[in-house]
Amino acid sequence: MTLAFEPFLDWSSYRDAGLGDAYADVPRYGGNFARAVAVCINSRQCETRGKGVMCPSYRVTGRTELSTGGRVRLLKAALNSDTPDTRLSDAVLAEAMDLCVGCKGCKRECENGVDMAMIKVEYLAQCHARQAPALRTRLLGELSRHLHQHPLARHLIRWRNRSTVLAWLGERVLGISRVRRVPEPLEDTCLQRLEMAPSAAPDAGSREVTLLIDTFTNDFAPETGLAAEQVLKRAGYQVHLARAPANERPLCCGRTHLANGLVEQARTEARRMLEVLQPHAAAGRRIVGLEPACLLAIRDDYAFLGLGEAAAEVASQALLFEEFLAREISGKRCNLPLRPVATNAQPLLVHGHCHQKAAGAMKSLRKVLRAIPELEFEFVESSCCGGAGSFGIEKEHALLGMQMAESALFPALRARPGARVLANGFSCKSQILDGLQRHSIHLADLLLESSDPESA
Numbered sequence: 001m002t003l004a005f006e007p008f009l010d011w012s013s014y015r016d017a018g019l020g021d022a023y024a025d026v027p028r029y030g031g032n033f034a035r036a037v038a039v040c041i042n043s044r045q046c047e048t049r050g051k052g053v054m055c056p057s058y059r060v061t062g063r064t065e066l067s068t069g070g071r072v073r074l075l076k077a078a079l080n081s082d083t084p085d086t087r088l089s090d091a092v093l094a095e096a097m098d099l100c101v102g103c104k105g106c107k108r109e110c111e112n113g114v115d116m117a118m119i120k121v122e123y124l125a126q127c128h129a130r131q132a133p134a135l136r137t138r139l140l141g142e143l144s145r146h147l148h149q150h151p152l153a154r155h156l157i158r159w160r161n162r163s164t165v166l167a168w169l170g171e172r173v174l175g176i177s178r179v180r181r182v183p184e185p186l187e188d189t190c191l192q193r194l195e196m197a198p199s200a201a202p203d204a205g206s207r208e209v210t211l212l213i214d215t216f217t218n219d220f221a222p223e224t225g226l227a228a229e230q231v232l233k234r235a236g237y238q239v240h241l242a243r244a245p246a247n248e249r250p251l252c253c254g255r256t257h258l259a260n261g262l263v264e265q266a267r268t269e270a271r272r273m274l275e276v277l278q279p280h281a282a283a284g285r286r287i288v289g290l291e292p293a294c295l296l297a298i299r300d301d302y303a304f305l306g307l308g309e310a311a312a313e314v315a316s317q318a319l320l321f322e323e324f325l326a327r328e329i330s331g332k333r334c335n336l337p338l339r340p341v342a343t344n345a346q347p348l349l350v351h352g353h354c355h356q357k358a359a360g361a362m363k364s365l366r367k368v369l370r371a372i373p374e375l376e377f378e379f380v381e382s383s384c385c386g387g388a389g390s391f392g393i394e395k396e397h398a399l400l401g402m403q404m405a406e407s408a409l410f411p412a413l414r415a416r417p418g419a420r421v422l423a424n425g426f427s428c429k430s431q432i433l434d435g436l437q438r439h440s441i442h443l444a445d446l447l448l449e450s451s452d453p454e455s456a
């Protein structure tokens with residue numbers, strides 16, 4: 001078989017996918033990438049209504065080409081054509097891929113587990129190889145590097161949020177919607193604040209855990225990182241921080257790079273991350289992350305980057321904060337006395353990040369919330385909030401993003417105007433704040449409030 005292109009991601013795990021399946025219909029070009037696409041058997045189950053997550057762009061528009069299967073049909077047609085190179089930039093296919101929010105709903109809900117979020121990464125990387133990525137793609141994809149190498153960027157974002165002229169300019173030059181508030185990075189990062197905080201010597205024999213402070217927690221929501229560290233300490237753990245070597249910028253998982261199709265840059269970030277995390281994993285420590293998209297990129301997406309044993313070793317130790325605590329509670333290894341929290345006499349409303357749902361982490365979240373005395377809570381049955389990384393602030397996507405939020409999440413939150421909202425995803429929080437002017441908290445924030453300071 002002649003390959004029309006060399007895949008940027010490692011699709012070798014799909015080597016046998018679809019073979020022997022009467023419906024497989026593996027496209028002519030694309031090698032193992034084509035096999036990953038061919039996992040779809042065109043059952044059109046994803047074009048039926050009434051499911052909770054899959055697929056937000058189809059649910060909002062009703063257009064079949066914007067369903068997971070619709071995207072597969074367009075991709076197959078391109079990979080089967082005599083000119084797959086040019087067919088990749090076909091306008092209908094480009095629009096269909098552009099409006100995939102990368103929520104991974106299909107990976108969990110499609111009967112064959114089509115992973116369109118990763119297929120989109122490969123698709124974008126192929127497009128970038130043919131045409132250099134736009135400035136916005138490079139800025140948002142390499143957000144972490146820009147924030148730390150160009151200190152002015154932090155000020156620019158704040159000025160932009162307070163100036164209609166700058167917001168207008170940002171829309172014209174970069175394609176950032178002028179009607180959306182852009183999350184503001186803070187001056188003091190979480191890691192800087194943790195460095196300055198006094199640290200008591202751990203109790204002899206206390207269990208060890210490694211806390212990963214991701215880009216969003218570090219630069220935008222440092223309080224959540226501080227809360228997580230405190231909660232873990234109060235629960236009796238010796239907390240190690242995953243830190244970049246001195247004089248290097250902070251670690252980044254590479255998720256924003258992947259979402260923008262910047263695969264080589266994601267690989268560079270992933271290598272830096274693995275170099276730091278691998279010794280923690282080798283020491284048998286659990287690696288605990290707060291932002292679902294970031295921790296799950298390390299656990300699930302690094303397998304596509306061809307990074308060898310270190311990636312597998314780190315992935316086997318990586319857990320979301322709620323997964324770690326749920327396991328520790330089940331194993332009776334967690335000593336975290338909890339007391340009731342303020343709820344405004346209404347159930348706490350819980351919104352799951354799409355990747356958290358796709359990874360099956362909501363049951364862990366439920367288990368941890370049940371440990372808080374007297375807490376009543378409700379999981380909001382909703383699809384993607386429409387924030388989806390940077391999707392919701394991009395000029396051409398902002399309206400569709402808000403329509404996704406309005407399809408279930410926002411009406412549910414409006415129905416309980418005084419209720420507190422829990423959302424572990426940073427982009428979900430930003431979408432809720434911008435759309436409803438309501439703040440939401442992370443599980444770590446809630447547990448800090450609920451845990452007994454005397455036990456620290």
Ligand code: SF4
Binds near residue numbers: 040044045106111
């Ligand atoms: S993406 Fe999944 S649910 Fe949709 S048509 Fe393909 S196999 Fe069926």
Ligand code: SF4
Binds near residue numbers: 053067099102104105
């Ligand atoms: S990743 Fe989400 S938006 Fe993209 S096809 Fe799958 S369900 Fe639809």
